[in-house]
Amino acid sequence: MKEFDLIAAIRQMTTTLPANGFEGIGDDCAVLPLGEEALVFTTDALMEGVHFLRHTTSAYDLGHKALAVNLSDVAAMGVTPVAVLLSLSLTAKATERWAHDFMEGFTDLARQHGVALIGGDTTRSEGGISIAVTAIGRGALRDLKRRKDAREGDLILVSAPLGGSAHGLQQLMEGIEEGHCVEAHRRPQPEIEAGCWLGKREEVHAMMDLSDGIHSDLRHIVEASGMDAEVDVARIPVAEGATRDEAIVGGEEYKLLLTADGASAEALCRAFTEQFGRPLYPIGRITNASESPSIAWFDGGEPFNCTKKGFEHFSE
Amino acid sequence: MKEFDLIAAIRQMTTTLPANGFEGIGDDCAVLPLGEEALVFTTDALMEGVHFLRHTTSAYDLGHKALAVNLSDVAAMGVTPVAVLLSLSLTAKATERWAHDFMEGFTDLARQHGVALIGGDTTRSEGGISIAVTAIGRGALRDLKRRKDAREGDLILVSAPLGGSAHGLQQLMEGIEEGHCVEAHRRPQPEIEAGCWLGKREEVHAMMDLSDGIHSDLRHIVEASGMDAEVDVARIPVAEGATRDEAIVGGEEYKLLLTADGASAEALCRAFTEQFGRPLYPIGRITNASESPSIAWFDGGEPFNCTKKGFEHFSE
Numbered sequence: 001m002k003e004f005d006l007i008a009a010i011r012q013m014t015t016t017l018p019a020n021g022f023e024g025i026g027d028d029c030a031v032l033p034l035g036e037e038a039l040v041f042t043t044d045a046l047m048e049g050v051h052f053l054r055h056t057t058s059a060y061d062l063g064h065k066a067l068a069v070n071l072s073d074v075a076a077m078g079v080t081p082v083a084v085l086l087s088l089s090l091t092a093k094a095t096e097r098w099a100h101d102f103m104e105g106f107t108d109l110a111r112q113h114g115v116a117l118i119g120g121d122t123t124r125s126e127g128g129i130s131i132a133v134t135a136i137g138r139g140a141l142r143d144l145k146r147r148k149d150a151r152e153g154d155l156i157l158v159s160a161p162l163g164g165s166a167h168g169l170q171q172l173m174e175g176i177e178e179g180h181c182v183e184a185h186r187r188p189q190p191e192i193e194a195g196c197w198l199g200k201r202e203e204v205h206a207m208m209d210l211s212d213g214i215h216s217d218l219r220h221i222v223e224a225s226g227m228d229a230e231v232d233v234a235r236i237p238v239a240e241g242a243t244r245d246e247a248i249v250g251g252e253e254y255k256l257l258l259t260a261d262g263a264s265a266e267a268l269c270r271a272f273t274e275q276f277g278r279p280l281y282p283i284g285r286i287t288n289a290s291e292s293p294s295i296a297w298f299d300g301g302e303p304f305n306c307t308k309k310g311f312e313h314f315s316e
Numbered sequence: 317m318k319e320f321d322l323i324a325a326i327r328q329m330t331t332t333l334p335a336n337g338f339e340g341i342g343d344d345c346a347v348l349p350l351g352e353e354a355l356v357f358t359t360d361a362l363m364e365g366v367h368f369l370r371h372t373t374s375a376y377d378l379g380h381k382a383l384a385v386n387l388s389d390v391a392a393m394g395v396t397p398v399a400v401l402l403s404l405s406l407t408a409k410a411t412e413r414w415a416h417d418f419m420e421g422f423t424d425l426a427r428q429h430g431v432a433l434i435g436g437d438t439t440r441s442e443g444g445i446s447i448a449v450t451a452i453g454r455g456a457l458r459d460l461k462r463r464k465d466a467r468e469g470d471l472i473l474v475s476a477p478l479g480g481s482a483h484g485l486q487q488l489m490e491g492i493e494e495g496h497c498v499e500a501h502r503r504p505q506p507e508i509e510a511g512c513w514l515g516k517r518e519e520v521h522a523m524m525d526l527s528d529g530i531h532s533d534l535r536h537i538v539e540a541s542g543m544d545a546e547v548d549v550a551r552i553p554v555a556e557g558a559t560r561d562e563a564i565v566g567g568e569e570y571k572l573l574l575t576a577d578g579a580s581a582e583a584l585c586r587a588f589t590e591q592f593g594r595p596l597y598p599i600g601r602i603t604n605a606s607e608s609p610s611i612a613w614f615d616g617g618e619p620f621n622c623t624k625k626g627f628e629h630f631s632e
Contacts, residue, residue: 005412006406006412006415006438007436007438009412009415009416009419010419010433010436010438013416013419013420013423014419014423014426014433016423016427017423017426017427017431017432017433018430018431018432019432020398020399020430020431020432020454021398022398022399022432022434025434025435029435030399030401030434030435032399034350039355041399041401041434041435041450041452042401042435043401043402043403043435043436043437043448043450044403044437045403045405045437045439045446045448047405047439047440047441047442047443047446048442048443049441049442049443050405050439050440050441050442051439082336082337082338083336083338083346083348083357085346085357085358085359085450086359087359087360087361087403087448089361089363089366089446090322096321096322096325099322099325100325100329103325103326103329103330104329107329107330107332107333110330110333111332111333114334114336115333115334115336116333116334116335116336116338117326117330117333118338118341118346118357119341119345119346119357119358119359120323120326120359121359121360121361121448122322122323122326123361123363123366123367124363124366125363125365125366125443125444125446126363126364126365126366126443126444127363127364127365127441127442127443127444127446128441128442128443130361130363130405130441130443130446130448132359132361132403132437132446132448134357134359134401134450136357138336
């Protein structure tokens, strides 16, 4: 069974459940509006042998990553991550040292972004190590950015050069254990400050984080928004050392993908650079409303055959 | 490493993190006060081979149980569970049928208690099946019941006869697959309505759910409250078919353990019976404040040597 089939089946089964004031199924986070405020919620699991191998991922890096991927989902909604809950299931082989290093990676990143650890569960595992994190964000309801809000004429932008994580993974498999791409893969830096800052910009319409690769993730925005889009792959910024293919289909970037009003995008890019000392990268445009949304890929004006698929956890 | 050592180590490491307005570490749930309201949060993991065996636990029962244990934690705080997030990691051997049955058990219980499924993550697992649920509750801040609020002179009460789940597990291991004890183990019914009702009673001071056994769980209340207590094991209600030992140390009951003002407890018990058609059971008393809280166990007036330990997930 493919992951997306299972998710679809689960959604179907849960249509008869109440919403209790929550919204946002299909976004990076679920949303609970509370007057002018909102809380957002997301959960992600990391499984040994699927998302990481213990002999290639240090406990510290894994603690960092388990938190980073969840904070990234919150920041991609345009609000501030405030708290997390952690379920940690350890095999008998995972030593006290391993658990300590994992928690150090986890809490170092939590401290860096001012996130509280408010609860958790620790259990033994007979299989591999299993980690599940739930993150909670809090912000103004009007700042929330959703996938469905891309509009005709929006520019499509990314917040950083891409492909570094995928290239780092490739290097690790080849035995190369140092360099900024390896670092990008081992300790992804989620765009917390940038996400919150972009949340406050009205000209930003849709936003999400890049976890499965731009090729796969942009589809979520166009499908949720009911829009066609075109992307010029020549404009996708490629991380130093990475290939263009890695930048297009590589996952686990945890950078931001957003759309912004076409007329205001230039001013947005200038303000972003003033704020963060680095650019936003326009890579394409939302062209028109569509009942069967699709993305046209170009390479410097020439149609580009972009067949590779983003990563899915279940294989057919 | 023992589970409780790991939790202590984690708490130590997280003392340098901010609280961001959350409170309640040490309770069944973390609490986020929002004016006169509060949200509460809890997470629990179920691991194949540790918490369940696939050949003795049906997918439907497991879906039920994964949700039940989390709803129980919320109700034990005295507030209503409103939403859950689910992380489900499946082995390649877990079929579409298995996933469907699991979700059916999960959503049937969610529907019964009006709980929303607001998000989740589905991944593949190379080890066993792994399930993590985060539950969110919502209620009035003044209704919240915590472990630390037991007072001198409080009666200690439980909400139902105990030991049924432990006896059911024993029966299952002996090949007996039917009966109300087996049912209590397979499909525990969390005390949602009773917990919310008790939350609104001012004379109820401390409350928690019975997950590790009364012998172990009552220690949490006396230690958090800084109180000594005495319990008459002859007054602990024993589920039909179960033994007294099973009622004292058996876990996975998901019934309520509470303390209530001694002068008002009789009226509370009457009102509870009127509301639910079944009694609350006084089993002991909070005797005095103490710097080294302990529980004195009696059996009909005679001191009782209660040496058995509650279940801990890590073995030494």
